[in-house]
Amino acid sequence: MPETAISDEQILGLMQHQQTREKGFRLLLGKYQERLYWQIRRMVLNHEDTNDVLQNCMVKVFRSIDQFEGKSALYTWLFRIAANESITFLNQRQKRGSTSLDEEGAPVANGLKADPYFDGDKLQAALHQVLHSLPDKQRQVFNLRYFEEMSYHDMAAVLNTSEGALKASFHHAVKKIEHYFRERGLE
Template sequence: MLSNNQRDAAFNKLLDLYQVKLYWLIRKLVGTHEDADDVLQNTFIRIYKGLPKFSQDSSLYTWMHRIAYNESLRFIEQNRKKFHISIDDVNRKYLDNLMEDSFFEGNELQVKLHRILSELPDKHREIFNMKYYDDMKFREIAEITGMKEGSLKTSYYNSVSIIQSKIENIDILTLKKVD
């Protein structure tokens, strides 16, 4: 059993190691820096309270990632209910915030990718982000989302196919306008 000082020191080490990674996971889900900071704070409160109950069934990072993921979904759902907004409005707001964000340094292709991602269903986008951007293994994503690996793979590869198709269509349309 850890003393309070040892527990606090261990928690501070977790903050140092994982704060940035979890921030970007959350940021991709909630959209704005301010919202991501709020959700990150709630995430670390849950982590701190849950550390004594951590059962080591998964890696510590996967456990923390699951908490961040669930906190993000909880935040999104609360905002949808609170402001009575549709998923289309959420997606438009995400793109608007992304374009205005001083930290976003994306080129035209990255903006197109984010636009296409915003059109995907939530689950597909979340799975794509974890696999593509966070380079997570399907096993890890399954632990976080509670989905089966086969379903995750199908979702991911369907998303990749949709993205490729839409990017190719955009490029074809752009080329036709130039001619």
């Protein structure tokens, strides 16, 4: 049976028991690992960093699955863990000063160009550069809407925010990106 055909209830049922926890975890990974990977990758950009954050995130999921109360969808819970891990990682990276967003020039775009696992063009690199300058929450909204093509309704559940606020946040992010591109003649 393909992993996506397995329901969250089945996965959670397996993970609740010590003997079947590993099996349930394998199924959870099969169903959600790629989606979570891309969610984290769009936040931290670099593959190696994404791998670290994703692994930390999944270890936490394995250890704290008993704390999942079922008040939200499983993906919503996973998304929040991944989002928190990503933001914690970015804050630590910023403190270390390895990528300062206040630097002049385009450190993110330059970093992406040097990344062997990035083959986007100048415009794609510039898009990630400007996205990196957005507040974390706004960037999450943009990523979910633009890259994951999530509806505002689903986003409201995941981010625990009203649809109107999400729509406004997305539009605001789009305007900032437009402005960035126009300023640099990248249209």
